[in-house]
Amino acid sequence: MKYGRLVxxxxxxCLWQEVKVLTSFPQRLVGMLLQQGLPRGQAYWFPSCTAVHSWGMSFAMDIIGLDRQQRIIAVRRNVQPGVMIRLKGVSSIIECEAGYPFPLEHWCGREVVFEEREVTYE
Incomplete structure (x- = not known):
């Protein structure tokens, strides 16, 4: 799994300081299901993805859709557990905690760049 930040x-x-990139089918299937919440500053990024679900989750989240150039083109706020969201025209999706404090809707059309970092185990 890749780790980094989105800028x-x-x-x-820096929009999210701690980002996990989920690319494999098992990673995508589980996603955030095992989480009890998501701390501010953390997000999950699903490259090559046009839809996400919140079945079995216990908290709401914000969903951000990026196009092929990684520009923000869709924002869905406060998505509740138990739904499926399909975003038209997106090629990847970011999930973060509901109530994300920055004006993502005003940044539609702006590019987001992923900066990978090495994971160190102490």
């Missing part, structure tokens, strides 16, 4: 361009503003 809004061009001002290099």
């Amino acid at each position: 809004l361009q061009p001002e290099q503003f």
Whole structure:
């Protein structure tokens, strides 16, 4: 699994400091199901994804859709447990805690860049 952060361009503003990139089928299937919540500053990124579900989850989340150039093109706030969301025109999806404090809707069309980092185990 890749880890890193997502940064809004061009001002290099860090949107999420801790991002897990879920690419394999088992990772995508489980997603955030085992979480009891998601701390601020953390997110999950699903590359090559157009829909997500919140079945079996115990908390609400915000969903952000990116196009092929990784520009924000869709934002769905406060998605409750037990639903499926399909975002038209997206090629990847970010999931974060509901009530994310930044104005993502106003940044539609802006590029988000993933900066990978090495994972160190202590």
